[in-house]
Amino acid sequence: MKFKFTDYHVHTAKWSTDIDRNGPYFEDYIKLAEIHEINVCFLDHFELYSIEEDKTNPFSDGNIDNYLEEIDELKETYDFIFSGLEVEYYRDREIELLEFMDDYNRELDFIGGTIHEWIPGYPITTREKLLKLLDIKEIKTIIDEYFETCEMMVNSKIFKNICHIDTIFRYINENDIKPTKDCNISEERVLELGRMCIKNNLRIEYNISGERFPIGRPFPSKAIITQLVKEGGKYFVGSDSHSLNYFEKQIPKVKDAYKYLNSIRNHLSDK
Numbered sequence: 216m217k218f219k220f221t222d223y224h225v226h227t228a229k230w231s232t233d234i235d236r237n238g239p240y241f242e243d244y245i246k247l248a249e250i251h252e253i254n255v256c257f258l259d260h261f262e263l264y265s266i267e268e269d270k271t272n273p274f275s276d277g278n279i280d281n282y283l284e285e286i287d288e289l290k291e292t293y294d295f296i297f298s299g300l301e302v303e304y305y306r307d308r309e310i311e312l313l314e315f316m317d318d319y320n321r322e323l324d325f326i327g328g329t330i331h332e333w334i335p336g337y338p339i340t341t342r343e344k345l346l347k348l349l350d351i352k353e354i355k356t357i358i359d360e361y362f363e364t365c366e367m368m369v370n371s372k373i374f375k376n377i378c379h380i381d382t383i384f385r386y387i388n389e390n391d392i393k394p395t396k397d398c399n400i401s402e403e404r405v406l407e408l409g410r411m412c413i414k415n416n417l418r419i420e421y422n423i424s425g426e427r428f429p430i431g432r433p434f435p436s437k438a439i440i441t442q443l444v445k446e447g448g449k450y451f452v453g454s455d456s457h458s459l460n461y462f463e464k465q466i467p468k469v470k471d472a473y474k475y476l477n478s479i480r481n482h483l484s485d486k
């Protein structure tokens with residue numbers, strides 16, 4: 216790749232449904248990435264349930280091949296872009312996910328495993344949907360189920376890269392939807408999940424998007440990612456951009472995050 220650092224996590228308007236239709240396209244990101252000298256990996260949402268049931272999902276009807284074709288064509292001109300997908304994990308769809316990985320692992324440069332929902336239609340990363348989920352489940356149960364599902368994803372070894380490991384705290388935190396006293400929201404719990412990634416040799420995302428949510432910190436926190444890197448964890452950095460303006464502002468922060476994490480890693484190998 217042309218540049219030193221890579222933002223591994225950006226979404227486009229055409230291929231991710233949670234973006235404004237006027238939002239950024241591949242070429243918009245490419246323009247800015249070139250100016251600010253950073254490689255960029257497109258990581259649009261790939262969610263089996265939505266693809267099967269919602270015909271308006273951009274990946275319905277086998278459209279993934281068009282997605283790849285579009286990126287591959289751009290790659291002929293630009294040597295600083297990666298094709299990727301943020302693939303939703305479902306515990307009851309492991310076989311299909313494995314088949315998918317078999318078919319597409321080689322076609323794509325990068326696949327990140329991710330969890331936004333475990334009951335289709337109730338993503339915990341949308342505030343309004345999370346409130347609906349809270350109507351039917353206790354907050355403690357939601358947090359516990361999130362971590363359980365993450366553990367299953369990590370131990371399934373379907374994915375080599377794991378996105379935003381504690382994104383459950385996007386809205387559930389002291390600044391927003393407050394956890395009750397019986398909830399385990401400890402940093403230790405996130406650390407254990409990260410250690411499970413290390414054990415399975417998976418790369419952990421340092422997702423800096425948390426700063427724009429009430430939680431006000433990356434996923435996972437700086438302290439946790441620092442500890443995980445000290446313990447030998449492999450990592451990648453993502454801005455999780457859904458708009459161009461945001462992406463541009465994050466570029467220096469993505470680079471700083473790599474410099475910081477690399478310095479910890481290099482310091483280890485000096486010893």
Ligand SMILES: [Zn+2]
Pocket residue numbers: 301329331378379
């Ligand atoms: Zn995500």
Ligand SMILES: [Zn+2]
Pocket residue numbers: 224226258301455
């Ligand atoms: Zn994302």
